[in-house]
Amino acid sequence: MPEYIRSSLAALPASRIREVANAGLGRPDVLAFWFGESDEVTPAEVREAAAASLARGETFYAHNLGLPEVREALARYVSALHAPVGAERIAVTSAGVSALMVAAQLLLAAGDEVVAVVPVWPNIAAQPEILGARVKRVSLHPQQGAWKLDLQELLDAITPATRALLVNAPNNPTGWTLSRAEQQAILDHCRRTGTWIMADEVYERLWWGEGSEAGRAAPSFLDIAEPGDRLVVTQSFSKSFLMTGWRLGWLVLPGDPGGEVLAATGKLLEFNSSCAPVFVQRGALQALAMADDFVPGLVARLKAGRDTLLEGLQALPGIEVAPPPGGLYAFFRVEGQDDSLAFAKRLVAEHGLGLAPGSAFGAEGEGWLRWCFASKDLERLRLGVQRLAGALDL
Template structure:
């Protein structure tokens, strides 16, 4: 049987999902020498030593076994305490599930609450996996575009206008990837009122909660009436520079967590014990190191914003995460053309905004989780690139 014939056996949903637009530019950049990448959504710091040391010590002690499907109780207790400080309490026994990264937590949450044909409201631009994961779960993604003039914030009016009788879930991410947008408690209260009025569920991805530079982060589940209709997702990758450890968690009412655990126990079984032990150390003793990294990101945020201003690239001020989302429409290039030509001509890798959904068509995502030296050089190269387009 030929390759073309074998494709007939592949699930239709899988065949129709396009490859990641981010991965395309990673692969192109990897083939070139001297590239400065502003594309990767990953801290440029190594996991703090005391966290790595906790892992090493656990291996010396022989901690190499399975854990409970839910994860180590001690870790769940630490997570419960952390979320309690954010204004919402969860029972560590049955309302918290430790997962293999936030990516698994998202997949579990969607597969748990979505039945075929249910609509998931997704503010865009959004993280590249939200729409495909919704499709794979049998849901129908309904995008709600946000725009630079609104600082890429979701408004109650835009949300309400997108709701239909099939709407079931609102998928939020603030601080946002790719825009860096944040929302205040007052703004989220308006969203919560729409959620309550239309009896929606909420999946709130708060992986960038610690990387908030303007105002205070608000955990959506802490808002009045939102705890039991919200599945909160979070993890350790961004705040503690633990991307490769693949550890996240979900917190929700016991019924949601029990249902998510059914899927988890038949697929992943449990998250790696060494990563869980290290995460306990991060929550207990990692605040100082985390705050130091966040301070570095904030300085780089100001650097890249000033740099964009000097080279004439409009960009709203991101309030969180470690991304800037400048507007490139004045160049006359599409986002894909801008990214490809910048990479070829100046060896700077950025991600076209349109891969993140509607609202990102005339923007590119630039990660400032890079050294000051690399950011400074990248800005000089981008300035030369723009000069040739004027």
């Protein structure tokens, strides 16, 4: 690494998901399940709303925090799923990953201690390290393919010296989801230690637990937190609205009568991206307007993909996998395949099957593979399982 580039970047690993994908991009024979997105395009109504905005010439800067009507719509959307939230607690960001980085910049400084529940999407744990914070990793534990939290282990790791807890639930890549009792215990403990909770809840609608049939969301810290609690929730339009390429997210900030948190967030947004594009926000406004009709159907289709993939994987000998309660992924282990990156590369090169290596999500995921089941074409998933079976000589 050249000396004029910060030394902390030298230890920052490149994306292993991209490393595998780059080996197969451009090959029409590869069945790609490595990225966390559906093979469905964004709904036509959303695309048309954005196109109409462009046709009106809405190509100029917007407010740092987002269009007022979008923030108000987001407040209504969040409030319908959780406790009431006002628009003064909403900030629109250019992508969910930007929401995560802005939250990190808002709360963390060099030398701060951060606790992260892992394995997890690598960006979440890397962002504090980019800022010079120290990340203490607390791992979930696999039991018959299902990943579980040792709650006491996590609480013991969070002390008054812990500036923030990073938790992604439902989790990428494992599908693990916090229970309400676990959330309450974590919130109570963080209140005592003065620790901020940075909750990535982008998969909250992609969940099949109690109440999901009625279109409810997975348990959220917003359900139990007081407005003044040290809680920042990051969200995205990517997953629940099929808008991965649109790059739009949002933050739910603490209630703050003086408006200091919101003002500081606006400053950070100015220095990061200035604002989200107006035409993208117009598309998001349409997505929110049709959420009650659209999202439940998407969740049902994803469940069909999940169940189809699991049926195929569970029929293969030597594979450890359990139904994920939330998210977009089956996280599974193949007996005898301990180098997930090498195995994933071999699957692409020799069998035309594109999966994400578990090591991309930290050492805790080594030996596992992530398969995105967000495919409307169920036969495509079945064909992928056949290719995996061929790779295992089954």
